[in-house]
Amino acid sequence: MKRSLALAMLLALSLAPSARAADEADYKAAYAAAEAASKEAAGLRNQWTVTVSALAAAKKAADGGDFDRAVAAAKEAEALAQASLFQAKTEKEAWKAMEIR
Amino acid sequence: MKQRATILLGSAFVALAALAFAATRVVAADKVDPVADAKAFQNFFFQKFPDVKHEDFVNGPYSMNEDMKRQWQEKEEFPPYEFALDAGKEMFSTPFKNGKTYADCFPNGGIGIRQNYPYFDTKEGKVITLELALSRCREANGEAPYSYVKDEMASLTAYMAYTSRGKPMDIKIPDDPRALAAFENGKRYFYTRRGQMNFSCASCHVQSPGERIRAETLAPALGILNAMPIYRSEWSGMGTTSRRFVTCNSQTRAVPLEPQSDEYRDVEYFLSYVANGLPISGPGARP
Numbered sequence: 001m002k003r004s005l006a007l008a009m010l011l012a013l014s015l016a017p018s019a020r021a022a023d024e025a026d027y028k029a030a031y032a033a034a035e036a037a038s039k040e041a042a043g044l045r046n047q048w049t050v051t052v053s054a055l056a057a058a059k060k061a062a063d064g065g066d067f068d069r070a071v072a073a074a075k076e077a078e079a080l081a082q083a084s085l086f087q088a089k090t091e092k093e094a095w096k097a098m099e100i101r
Numbered sequence: 102m103k104q105r106a107t108i109l110l111g112s113a114f115v116a117l118a119a120l121a122f123a124a125t126r127v128v129a130a131d132k133v134d135p136v137a138d139a140k141a142f143q144n145f146f147f148q149k150f151p152d153v154k155h156e157d158f159v160n161g162p163y164s165m166n167e168d169m170k171r172q173w174q175e176k177e178e179f180p181p182y183e184f185a186l187d188a189g190k191e192m193f194s195t196p197f198k199n200g201k202t203y204a205d206c207f208p209n210g211g212i213g214i215r216q217n218y219p220y221f222d223t224k225e226g227k228v229i230t231l232e233l234a235l236s237r238c239r240e241a242n243g244e245a246p247y248s249y250v251k252d253e254m255a256s257l258t259a260y261m262a263y264t265s266r267g268k269p270m271d272i273k274i275p276d277d278p279r280a281l282a283a284f285e286n287g288k289r290y291f292y293t294r295r296g297q298m299n300f301s302c303a304s305c306h307v308q309s310p311g312e313r314i315r316a317e318t319l320a321p322a323l324g325i326l327n328a329m330p331i332y333r334s335e336w337s338g339m340g341t342t343s344r345r346f347v348t349c350n351s352q353t354r355a356v357p358l359e360p361q362s363d364e365y366r367d368v369e370y371f372l373s374y375v376a377n378g379l380p381i382s383g384p385g386a387r388p
Contacts, residue, residue: 045364047356048297080297087294095292098303100138100145 022067030074031058037081046088051080133281135274135374138288142375146323150311159327159382161320165311169318173386182259182332182384185252185339189260192253197242203257206238215258215265216381219370220273221280228283228366231258232343236361249360250347255330255339255384262330262383270327270381272374287371290364291322296353302368317388324376326369328385335388342369 034055041047054077062070146158150165157164163173193203193211204210208217218231235257236246247253274280294301305314306322313319317335329342340348343360346368350357358364 042356045358046295049351049354049356050297052356083297087299091293091295095289095294095301098292098301098307099288100141100307 022071024062024067027058027062027067027070027074030071030078031055031062034058034074034078034081037078037085041081041084041088044085044088046084048080048084051077051084054080133285135281135284138284139375139377143323143378145307146310146321150321156380158321159324159376159379161325161328161385161387162311162318164321166318169388176386180332180384181334181386182330182339185256185259185330185332186263186384188252189256189258189263192257193260197239197244199242201242203235203238206234206241211261212264213268215262215383216268216271217273219366219373221275221277221283221370223275223277223280226277226279227363228287228370230342230361230366230369231261232341233361233366249343250341252339255341255344258330258341259339259384262381265381266383267380269378270324270373270376272370272377274374283367283370284374286364287367287369290368291371296350296355298353300353302349320387322372324379324382326372327376327379328382328387330383331385331387333387339384 034051038047038051038055041051054073058070058073058077061067061073143155146153147155150158153164160170160173163170196202204212208214215231218234219228221227222229232249232254235254236249239246247257274284291302294304303322305319306325310319310321326342329345330339331345332339336344343365346365347357347360
């Protein structure tokens with residue numbers, strides 16, 4: 001019984017998400033993904049101000065050594081950039097629905 | 102057997118006719134027709150606001166609200182754009198270092214021509230706005246260009262608009278596929294949603310004129326550029342058409358384009374063309 005409990009705990013621990021603090025490599029990966037999506041949106045002339053702000057916040061946090069915050073801001077920037085890309089792509093045709101005819 | 106062949110032939114003919122009809126409709130829907138667009142655009146506003154005199158649409162929010170209109174009419178006795186107007190007149194008549202003036206760059210010496218801008222330059226294949234023409238005039242005469250969003254440009258365009266007050270907007274679209282493409286591009290820009298707020302120009306100025314957005318009463322899109330440039334109390338100063346576009350984009354949380362980018366020039370072309378026949382009322386004053 002004791003043995004199986006120990007095994008169950010070990011299994012639970014191994015499956016639990018790691019709660020380690022983010023490091024510079026995590027930040028760099030998250031920032032690169034966000035920056036790529038942001039550049040694509042800018043290329044479509046559909047950049048959002050909030051994406052730019054989130055990217056700047058990520059960089060500022062990383063410069064201050066707070067990689068947890070930097071990764072969170074970079075992920076937010078990527079989500080915003082992806083939303084602006086979705087908007088740009090759907091609006092290619094969707095704008096016609098608003099037209100006065 | 103003969104009857105069956107007749108039925109088959111008849112069905113094929115009907116199918117072909119339907120296809121041809123559908124194809125015509127698709128082509129018709131995609132055809133750029135500025136005259137029809139302008140008519141539909143104006144009718145939309147005339148029908149939505151049957152009590153507003155047609156020439157009043159150029160007065161923006163004041164055409165939508167009687168109280169605001171009365172306040173504005175009183176303010177017009179000592180209009181807040183007067184300083185810009187005086188400055189613009191002086192700038193306009195002051196010679197450049199080479200002795201020439203702005204008048205040398207424009208037809209009719211630049212007086213009473215605001216209603217013809219923007220125009221499509223068939224040599225360049227692009228839309229030329231008044232702000233762009235003024236900037237090019239300075240550069241051609243060895244002067245540094247002014248910022249498109251600051252006071253000097255607003256003063257110059259204020260003076261030029263003033264000399265055209267009351268003249269009907271008269272924008273031409275030459276028989277040139279590039280001009281039609283510019284008009285269509287401007288239309289697309291006007292109706293396209295952008296920014297985190299997911300707003301298009303039309304979201305405010307077609308769907309909601311007369312409604313409030315926070316403390317502001319939204320102006321109708323019809324004739325919105327006839328009043329440019331404007332003194333805005335919110336800005337505590339004058340604003341050019343470029344400044345208006347940049348600010349609108351920022352307010353929807355979209356990164357604004359460069360002033361006088363192709364898109365902004367095209368949307369100015371579109372909005373001015375659909376306001377043809379309505380009087381120039383610039384410079385204007387807005388809350």
